[in-house]
Amino acid sequence: MTSRTDVLISEVGPRDGLQSVAAVMPTAAKRAWIDALHAAGLREIEVGSFVPARLLPQMADVAEVVRHALGLPGWTVMALVPNTRGAEAALAAGVHKLTLPVSASQAHSLANVRKTREQMVDEVRAVVRLRDQSAPGVKVEAAISTAFGCTLQGAVAEDEVIRLAEQLTQAGADETGLSDTTGMANPAQVRRLFTRLRAAIGAHAGAAHLHNTRGLGLANCLAAYDVGVRTFDASLGGLGGCPYAPGASGNVVTEDLVFMFEAMGVRTGIDLARLMAARDALRAGLPGEAIYGMTPEAGLPKGFVPASALGR
């Protein structure tokens, strides 16, 4: 495997995936799954959410999981935090990067975090201040959810998404990405909105977090790649969705996304065979849960040589 990569695949399964299933994965199983993901060559992972355990019992062990992930070398360990209280706990646990969800849809913001968009911008500002004081090396990411539409309010104005990204950048977010929380995005919209995002906030433009709800996940990733996006969220086995956005389901499948990029000659640095093997660890931790992925089912094509193996 080459050490040079062209895109960064950010695995969100342990956070976005687990929060969407009813079962609670035992801590030991989470550790084994995270180990398998690391062994496959992933270099960024969102390992959990710092939220009250009564709201998401799946995340009760998040601090322990973070400590485990930090013991593995050469990757960025992220956690989702909805507010400064969560950020304090995440920084105490030692995460490398915080991500805060900020809804472009007012209806979704209230449902998801019980705060308005504007209150969430203030929250990001407060988290940045906290970070500056206690852990200046930690990155703060804002992820604009429902950026491409909302199951509660329908269409979301693109101007509002871009204005929100500008406000978040002014509030101190190092990166601001766009999330298709509800699986409503299409490739033309993805190209338009990420192009506008880069024009508005330049190098602060962050990851594409796209869902496969209507089968367009990879097409939307391709569209984002075409306009310069180089960080992509994905979830092993397509686990995940959003528990507070009715009908939202299906993160982009990491295995399929990595196969697409590697087949195109775009290096992810990820070993596909080991990535497929990580599915066993996921299955062992969540028996009975549906795991998706077309490439794992079909297998790799005869004679397939991934770009990352070419050692360019």
Next chain:
Amino acid sequence: MTSRTDVLISEVGPRDGLQSVAAVMPTAAKRAWIDALHAAGLREIEVGSFVPARLLPQMADVAEVVRHALGLPGWTVMALVPNTRGAEAALAAGVHKLTLPVSASQAHSLANVRKTREQMVDEVRAVVRLRDQSAPGVKVEAAISTAFGCTLQGAVAEDEVIRLAEQLTQAGADETGLSDTTGMANPAQVRRLFTRLRAAIGAHAGAAHLHNTRGLGLANCLAAYDVGVRTFDASLGGLGGCPYAPGASGNVVTEDLVFMFEAMGVRTGIDLARLMAARDALRAGLPGEAIYGMTPEAGLPKGFVPASALGR
């Protein structure tokens, strides 16, 4: 609905779909399914193959099915023919368009039609001659299968695919398209090969026939659209594959493809609600068969307005 369209969706379910399932759909059920597809606004359909019934019993009633489809106004009725004998029968039945599969992979050609590539070019030439004599208004399409790789021989040289397209055009094919029979294509390859195809044979460049075997179907369609392809094969419910290419499965799902284009502002002329309703006719004719489609499962997004409904 507007009558202007930007792309042509060519439904291949009654041919490519049915040939891949063991069950034989009753003729009355085929008629009802074809009626439902026509009612949804499809304007091109491949209704069957003129092949010996002992090889594909699913197609024993093809002449009757062609006659039924010809009774519906305003669309192009196609049939697959592997040779002049099939072409004679198809022309006698009155089809508007013939399509001949020509494998870029020698191994697949022998397995699929028991002829070499070169023999198939001769077959196309003979079919064109027959057409010229007996039905000059009928179009002849050549579809280059395994154009993006072969499950039997592995990689297929792009130069050979393009040379084959030139030979087919010289042999008189009105259109030559490229088929990802085995689901091995990636978006970079799709862009490269369709760009070369157009450079080589200009306006004779035909349809993209892409599969979703590894989840890349829509991304590959987007890639083809990006480089100017405007005709796309797809199959309702994703029914289909190729019985002679081991591991090949999963035509692009018509419903998901139409949703992607309509969401992007690209007019297909197809009514998504009626297209979804056509799934009932398919299910009724093939009870117990798996039917795919992410958009039908998720439903249309809240507030969704298809491009074809805007009446531009």
